[in-house]
Amino acid sequence: MTATHADLSPQMKGVVAMILAALLLTLNDAISKYLTETYPVGQVIALRQLCSMLVILPYIHWVSGWRAISVTNRTGMGIRALCFVATTGFIVLSFSLLPLALVTAIAFASPIFVVALSRLFAGEHVSRRRWLAVVAGFLGVLIIVRPGGSDFAPILIFPVLAALSAGVRDVVTRRLSRTDSSIGILFWSTLAVVASTSLTAVWGWNPVPPAAAAWLVLNGILGGCAHFLIIESLRLGDASLVAPFRYTGLLWATILGFLIWGQFPDNWTILGALVLVASGVYIIERQAHGRN
Numbered sequence: 104m105t106a107t108h109a110d111l112s113p114q115m116k117g118v119v120a121m122i123l124a125a126l127l128l129t130l131n132d133a134i135s136k137y138l139t140e141t142y143p144v145g146q147v148i149a150l151r152q153l154c155s156m157l158v159i160l161p162y163i164h165w166v167s168g169w170r171a172i173s174v175t176n177r178t179g180m181g182i183r184a185l186c187f188v189a190t191t192g193f194i195v196l197s198f199s200l201l202p203l204a205l206v207t208a209i210a211f212a213s214p215i216f217v218v219a220l221s222r223l224f225a226g227e228h229v230s231r232r233r234w235l236a237v238v239a240g241f242l243g244v245l246i247i248v249r250p251g252g253s254d255f256a257p258i259l260i261f262p263v264l265a266a267l268s269a270g271v272r273d274v275v276t277r278r279l280s281r282t283d284s285s286i287g288i289l290f291w292s293t294l295a296v297v298a299s300t301s302l303t304a305v306w307g308w309n310p311v312p313p314a315a316a317a318w319l320v321l322n323g324i325l326g327g328c329a330h331f332l333i334i335e336s337l338r339l340g341d342a343s344l345v346a347p348f349r350y351t352g353l354l355w356a357t358i359l360g361f362l363i364w365g366q367f368p369d370n371w372t373i374l375g376a377l378v379l380v381a382s383g384v385y386i387i388e389r390q391a392h393g394r395n
Contacts, residue, residue, distance in 0.1 A: 117340025121348040124332035129207070129355035131325040132198055133363065134318055139199035141315070145303025148195050150311070152296045154323025158331075159290055167286045174291065175282040183279055183288060184295035186272035191296050193265035200258050203360035204368045207353050208376040209247055209262035214383045215240030216270025221277075233389060236382040243378030246371055289330065347384040 111119070138147045163169060174180050197206040218229055218237050229237075244266075248259045279288060311319070336345045353376055360366040368376070 114340040114344055117336040117338075117345040118348055120332045120336035120339060121345045122351050124329045124336060125349050125352035126355050127325045127329035127332065129203075129352050129359060131322055131329060132194075132207070132356070133203060133359045134322045134325070135195050136198040136203055137363070138315065138318060138322070139195065142309050142311075143303060143306070144192070144196050144199055145300045145306075146308045147319075148191055149297055149300035149303070150319045151195075151322045151326070152191070152293050152300070154320045155293055155327045156297075157320065157323055158327025159286070159293060163286060163290065167284065171284045172287040172290045174287065176279055179275060179279040180283065180288070180291055183272060183275045184292045186268050186275060187292035188296050188299050189268040190265055190272055192300070193261050193268060197258075197262040197265055201262065202364070202366040202368070204353065204356040204366065205247070205372055206262045206265075207356035208368065208372055208379065209244060209259070210266050210269070211350060211353065211376070211379050211383060212240055212244050212263070212266040213269035213273065214386055215244075215379070216267050217273045218386055220270050220274045230389075233386060236385045236389075240379055240382035240386075243375045243382065246375030246378060248375075249371060285334065343388045346387045347380075350380045350383065353380070 135147055135151060138151075163172060194206070194210060197209075215237050218233055221229065244263065248263065249255050276288060333349075336348075339345070357368060360368075
């Protein structure tokens with residue numbers, strides 16, 4: 104006898120929400136990759152993030168209220184916005200140049216950077232075990248990128264930079280969340296991306312027919328819904344249980360990359376991704392239980 108939705112415990116609902124969030128984020132990335140085949144990267148980013156306002160603005164108006172986007176820590180908000188611009192730019196550029204699963208695998212290095220940067224910039228204590236997990240995570244990145252090898256491509260630096268900037272963004276967000284609301288952080292960071300990438304219009308944007316506009320609207324909605332599901336999953340379940348399911352995004356990326364572009368990660372990428380996932384899950388588990 105199968106359990107109905109009502110029979111699911113909050114913990115299991117959290118797991119389901121995180122899996123769905125990973126799927127929606129991967130679909131969002133796949134659509135971005137598809138659109139960059141026709142449109143400049145800056146145009147895709149600007150219009151995608153503008154469409155995500157279709158989710159953010161109604162939430163502010165009807166749920167949180169406009170006071171929620173008032174800024175207390177202006178410096179932190181500005182730094183976080185710059186990091187968000189860099190992360191979004193590097194990740195979409197990476198998707199335009201590289202296979203979906205490869206970029207997704209390298210992007211999973213961001214929790215590794217968070218630990219290292221937390222010690223350097225936030226003064227947080229990091230135990231020897233977590234440093235070993237960080238080293239293992241960097242080893243996973245090296246296995247995927249293989250610098251100095253015959254298959255090394257310089258453009259692989261872009262997803263690494265995306266993971267690094269995402270790590271800085273997350274460290275800044277930790278401190279910023281003590282003074283400013285989550286929806287405020289998301290609103291101003293999204294607005295910063297739209298404003299900065301809109302400047303690329305001076306180099307020429309391509310006309311957007313109704314079919315492409317529909318993809319862009321869907322892209323923005325998927326991104327907004329995915330971030331909502333991540334928040335909801337962490338509200339429903341323990342972080343140590345639900346957060347590792349974010350890594351199912353690698354499975355979705357592999358499936359979509361194969362079905363749409365006929366791309367499948369090689370053995371080195373799979374091995375490096377496994378090392379990255381293992382180190383990331385270990386770090387998440389220790390953080391969730393308050394163990395450094």
